[in-house]
Amino acid sequence: MTDAGEAAVAAAVGAASTVVPVGGRTQWDVGGAPPAGTEVRAPAGIVAYDPAELTVTAGAGTSVAALDEALAEHGQECPLDPRDPRATLGGVLAVGTSGHRRLRFGPLRDRVLEVRFATADGRLVRGGGPTVKNVTGYDLPRLLVGSFGTLGVLTRVILRCQPRPACARWYDGGGDPDAARAACLAPSTIAWGPDGTRVLLEGHADDVDAQAAAADLVPAAGPPPWPTGPHRGRISVAPGRVGEVGAALDALDGVAWLAEWGVGTVHIAAATTAGLASARRVAGTADGWLLREAGAPDLDGFGVDLPAADVMGRVKAAFDPTGKLAPGRLPIPVPAAARRAS
């Protein structure tokens, strides 16, 4: 069952003193500073795809674009972050970026059925299982989503797919994002920013039209422009506090923002590092936090202490006792007392 490419990755990871997992380098500056060390890349390519199962097995080095192309042939999709389709599956999962249709289709971590990864000591480990429903053992797939490569290097994944919606249309939703949320059963995106609201409705064409009419939505050309600028990040706050965060961000100079209403993610682009730092303070005031995604090299990647740091430290020590995997990507202290021989 083991792919030669995966075995080579495991051997490389085991032999290296410092391991730097590399995907498409599209999210290279997200989180803690990129480490220096031996770069390892997961194999690319679709391994197995049976449309009747609604699941796909692929090398973690497969690009989001390549996966999307393969699934599209059978009218299916896996809604991963589309901002840069050159990103690899392993990279998207390691960084834990949920796509902009999360309001309807849920977070990235709910997509992953099975993972295979190279451990610090050079073994290949499998977690989860190939079926769409599974409670056999502990949930290693969820543990690895968002772990920034600090627990193992993803080599192969099985993802849950879904039918592509028959119809997908963007609308202008005016100034009140709550109106669209109340009037539509399951909008895919409610993007809210300084220029108003854009709503993505998907499904049967009749339902899309009926909901748009009920919510007084006006057809729009497409998605809203993503905030652009040299210093970028994303805020996570409780969904109910996005309104106050937006108002506070509006008061900042040189800070562009776009919020996923109902989700609690606010995408930030700032002209200066100071602007991104200000946006981080806004997030903190609303009991949220800001993940640095690009630029702002002087800014800490996370800007907050990790919750349940004791447990996280022990998890890190259990999987990577010498701290060789992607050091610095996550601000996790490795407690010496919790280290165990591997």
Place this chain on the structure above:
Amino acid sequence: MCFPTSPADVAAAVATAARHGRPFVARGSGTGLAGGATPVGRPVVIVTTHLNQILDVDPSARVAWVEPGVLNLDLSRAVSHLGLHYAPDPSSQAACTIGGNVATNAGGPHCLSAGVTAAHVLAVDVVLADGSTTRLGGLTPDQPGYDLRGCFVGSEGTMGITTRVAVRLTRDPPVVRTLLLDFASVEAAGATVSGIIAAGIVPAALEMMDAEITRAVEDYVGAGYPRDAAAVLLVEVDGLDGGVAAQVDAVRQVGRAHGARTVRVAADERERALLWKGRKSAFGAIARIAPDYYLHDVVVPRTRLVDVLLDVYRIAGEQRLTMMNVFHAGDGNLHPLIVFDAREPGVWPRVTAAGDAILASCVAAGGVLSGEHGIGLEKRDAMPLVFNADDLDAQARLRDAFDPWGRANPDKVLPRGSRCGELASVPEGAWV
């Protein structure tokens, strides 16, 4: 055994157990089917049923904070006036607790499109095995660091005890249609299941019942199921008018193409409730046939459903046992139900042999050991069927990171020998 009435009580009970070097086992309503809450050795049993308050409901955020002893169905009832419900709906939902659902990562018929418990739990306040308390997850969409919430859900009480749970509430769909299709063979019903998925439809629920259970249910509640069917499918689609109408048509066509004898769409809410009553009464119905049953829970790739089902019938024949099947066909989650009388001399070895054979068949088809009941004690020693030594070692590391002291529900989920270098000997009679 203790019955805490506050999170502080739970922490105190765990701390007391820790001081005396005793393990502890959390227990909800005791509806679990894999022995996850069964006390082994001399643990302190911490029963959460008195922690049964719904603490807060935020209709705008669609989030509720609840204590672990709240019953699953009580939560949905408490928020129904807001047009909301809690999506996971295990068959035991009238009796099982949210805390138990979190521990087992419980499923249910409507988890096909809605997802299982892990997709509906945002945060858990937990007492760790040293008596300390912490929050895993949160109400923000992402949290920095590892998804410990995701690890905790489904950990069967081996990582600590939940004292508060933040759950996602789901909007009630405006339109719901329930269909009953009946077939002259299980092959035709199974092909229809695959055909529905292949047609780009993920129904809200897609349940299958075979001939034996269909007759038993019909005798018991008179739900209007055809008594001569080899298999029936209960299909529910929901959403808005356009999509629902299109899906009803598509399901009907796929069914007809695969030889469905009749396709009945429930005309009103009363008929819909009756069709579901049949499905949900299945386990009551079998009490009329024999006093005991052993309910299995395995998952196979959906396209292998019929192969494994036919294997289940073969196994039943070999072991001279009555086997009934009522299950979540849409996600490949089989529930073979062995019906027997425990007073019959020599029946137990045949029941357990049949169970082992079912597991082997499922694993051979590329399946997994459990879809929603958990591993507990029941399937602990079968874990090496699906995981190798390195896989089990990784799981043991994760568990030990939560509970380095080995006090939280020991002897469950992972077999002895899971940790590299650990002796694999298991004491005789370690369970049942």
